[in-house]
Amino acid sequence: MNWERRGRRSVSLGKYAVGYDTLRRPDGKTVRRVWFDPPDSVAIVARTGDEIVLIEEYRSRLGETVVSCPAGRVEPGESFEAAARRELREETGYEARNVRHLETYYPAAGMRKRRGIVFASELTPGRQRLEPDEFIDVRTVPVTDAIDAVRAAPTCGWALPPLLLAREEGLL
Numbered sequence: 700m701n702w703e704r705r706g707r708r709s710v711s712l713g714k715y716a717v718g719y720d721t722l723r724r725p726d727g728k729t730v731r732r733v734w735f736d737p738p739d740s741v742a743i744v745a746r747t748g749d750e751i752v753l754i755e756e757y758r759s760r761l762g763e764t765v766v767s768c769p770a771g772r773v774e775p776g777e778s779f780e781a782a783a784r785r786e787l788r789e790e791t792g793y794e795a796r797n798v799r800h801l802e803t804y805y806p807a808a809g810m811r812k813r814r815g816i817v818f819a820s821e822l823t824p825g826r827q828r829l830e831p832d833e834f835i836d837v838r839t840v841p842v843t844d845a846i847d848a849v850r851a852a853p854t855c856g857w858a859l860p861p862l863l864l865a866r867e868e869g870l871l
Contacts, residue, residue, distance in 0.1 A: 700725045714738055734811055739773040741782040741815045742857050744801075744865040745793060747822040750839040751862075751871070752791055753848060757834065758855070766838070766849050767857035779803065779815030787819055789828045791837045796821035801864055806856050816861045818870050842871050 702722055709718030716736040723729050745752040745768070757764045771786035773779060780798045787793050801816045829835060840848045846866070849858035865871050 705729065709736075732809075734809055737810060737812050738775075739779075739813045739815070740770060740806075741773055741779050741786060741817055742768045742770040742861040743783045743787050743795075743817050743819050744768055744861045744870065745787055745791070745795065745819040745822060746842065746870065747793070747820075747824075747839065749842055751842055751845040752787075752793055752822070753838050753840060753845070753858075754790055755836040755838060755852075761853060761855070763853045765855050765858065766852045767855055768849075768861045770857040773815070779817055782815070783817035783819060787822075788825065789830070790833070790835050792825040792827045793819075793822040794825055795819035796823070801861075801868055804860075806860075814856070816864050818865055818868070845871060 702724060704720050705723055706721040707718060709716050719731045719733045721729060721731055752769065753766050754769050755764060755766050769787050769790040771782065771790065773782040779800050783798050784795055787795055797820045799818045801818055803813050803815050806814045827835070827837070846862050849862060862871065
């Protein structure tokens with residue numbers, strides 16, 4: 700299958716870029732495909748003893764409150780592990796002694812960003828360091844209830860994929 704890019708249009712929106720490519724498909728037809736370029740992100744499965752640390756946060760784009768794993772943006776030059784330590788500390792107050800990168804994937808084909816899944820353990824509680832526009836409640840749930848807890852509310856990619864992967868890895 701031979702796809703040929705014939706053109707690209709994009710616009711920068713601060714830290715993001717959006718645009719479309721004009722492509723020639725293998726059958727000869729020309730099409731446009733939209734893309735979105737946000738920064739890479741990380742989701743953290745944080746385990747403290749027999750509990751998983753989750754966050755509850757209103758997601759304005761969804762218009763709903765969701766329960767998910769702590770998560771956030773990877774800053775330029777930052778590894779998934781370093782971003783996981785920072786985001787976990789900022790959003791929950793927990794410091795992780797150990798972090799382990801489990802997986803990197805593309806959360807959606809139209810977004811050219813990667814999401815890392817990191818498992819954090821040997822946690823020490825501390826004080827949240829939220830940004831002025833963040834309003835996050837921290838909760839812990841038994842490991843055996845974590846997947847049910849995120850499925851009880853509207854779920855998103857910050858919750859179910861990381862927990863299922865951690866379960867598959869034998870970490871839950």
